Amino acid sequence: MKNIRTESETSAEGVRTIALLSGGLDSMLAAAIVKRAGIEVIGLTVGFFVNASSEREARIASDVRKLGIPLRTLDLSEEHLEVIKFPEHGYGTAVNPCIDCRILMLKAALRVMEEEGAEFVITGEVLGQRPMSQHRRALDVAAVESGLGDRLLRPLSANLLPDTLPVVEGWISRGDLFSISGRSRQEQIRIARELGITDYQQSAGGCILTDKVYGARLRDSFKHVGKDAMGIDEFLILRYGRQFRISERVKVFVGRNARENETLAKFARERYAIEPLSVPGPLTLVEGDPSEEELFLAARIAARYCDHKDGVPVALGMSQSGDTRTVESLPLPTDDPRLAAWRIETRR
Ligand code: SF4
Structure with missing residues (x-):
């Protein structure tokens, strides 16, 4: 069982990251893991008309309160509309253009990263959790096509993926990160317990496109x-x-x-x-x-x-x-x- 480092052991003085938050457990955990390693975290939520709901907004507001981090909000409904109509990477089982959608979100996160003087972006993506957008090739494509490249860290699966800049630079170590893959949420629940996170939504839920x-x-x-x-x-x-x-x-x-x-x-x-x-x-x-x-x-x-x-x-x-x-x-x-x-x- 992996232990999470305490803040005093981190080597991340002055390093900032942008955490994409969806209202689900995974993205909240990713933010909590990186914050625990001593990195300053700024939350970012990207809204689309397909997932807009007052419940989602309330969950994200509650997540950032619990995490004690600031939140930036972007509405990309118009851009998302074009992605739904003309997805370069096609649709999933319904009309969900998940790969293009992830790229759109990551591009937005890159812009916010530059505006905020942050060094990298984190997401709650888990290798193999979603058939279309979270298999290894899709994760790689999203990193490259968003322009983030190795300024993208997926803390929950990072130890199953090549090291990216935050690890290479020593802002966070592999010991802080995890090797989760697949659809089971057992490991996330265990980590949530370890981090003292008790009140959460298992998944962000609610994209009508699926x-x-x-x-x-x-x-x-x-x-x-x-x-x-x-x-x-x-x-x-x-x-x-x-x-x-x-x-x-x-x-x-x-x-x-x-x-x-x-x-x-x-x-x-x-x-x-x-x-x-x-x-x-x-x-x-x-x-x-x-x-x-x-x-x-x-x-x-x-x-x-x-x-x-x-x-x-x-x-x-x-x-x-x-x-x-x-x-x-x-x-x-x-x-x-x-x-x-x-x-x-x-x-x-
Ligand atoms: S499920 Fe919907 S919001 Fe989520 S990545 Fe796919 S298209 Fe985008």
């Missing part, structure tokens, strides 16, 4: 809307509602609950909005350039999800750009097989 349903929806939008026409809103809306591709150019969103209806309403601009007038039911949005026939088909889908009696038309308000008209729409039968065929995540 979700298979979201992935199917995004691929559908790439094909039918086109990458060049897609801004952040076109990515965000894919999280909400049931989604039906009823033709090459037309897509229908149907809210699943009151909260989704409220969220979808924020995306109504430049889309048709359909709402029930006399019975409870969801907000439905129609995207694309629908023909009258397609609009009425969307209204029938909307009516299907309203409180209705079979065979009885539902009164719906249909609006676009401030113009509203009323339509009476016969709900599609609940077991209409086209509903399943149009559902984007189950289409073949």
Whole structure:
């Protein structure tokens, strides 16, 4: 079992590092290990619209409080958008461009490193923990393509990797660092205990790009809307509602609950909005350039999800750009097989 050195034994006087923090245990441990070796640590969190959440922000704020380090925050949503659309290293099992995403984060960390007069960057990456971005070649590619080169230290797996500048320069020794690989978290939990870290989130969690349903929806939008026409809103809306591709150019969103209806309403601009007038039911949005026939088909889908009696038309308000008209729409039968065929995540 490895012992962690005390601060008095370190040879890191005046050395500063930038720690990329994700809100998970690994990145917090990496920062704690390096701080314990006597190196001054500045936390950095990189936000993207795909992982933004108040929980994540609160976890990172709590981590830096516990670590007693300052935090810098960057929002790289626009840059990340381009990475998602055009990843040089491709996607993982869903639409997660993890290698390019890591490179983007590390480039940001390099900029902050230079601004802060720091010597190197640390991450909580663990060799072999993630199939796409943390195998040996991916780690090497990220180090080189980010421009960090050997100014990058992965404290949890450093002893399985070639020495980088912090070890070569003697700012930290191999005795401070670890040889963790793979997906088990036993060793991290042991180190956390050793460092007195008791309250933590095992993983940062929550990147929607790794979700298979979201992935199917995004691929559908790439094909039918086109990458060049897609801004952040076109990515965000894919999280909400049931989604039906009823033709090459037309897509229908149907809210699943009151909260989704409220969220979808924020995306109504430049889309048709359909709402029930006399019975409870969801907000439905129609995207694309629908023909009258397609609009009425969307209204029938909307009516299907309203409180209705079979065979009885539902009164719906249909609006676009401030113009509203009323339509009476016969709900599609609940077991209409086209509903399943149009559902984007189950289409073949
Ligand atoms: S899981 Fe998401 S945020 Fe994490 S590296 Fe992959 S694309 Fe980036």
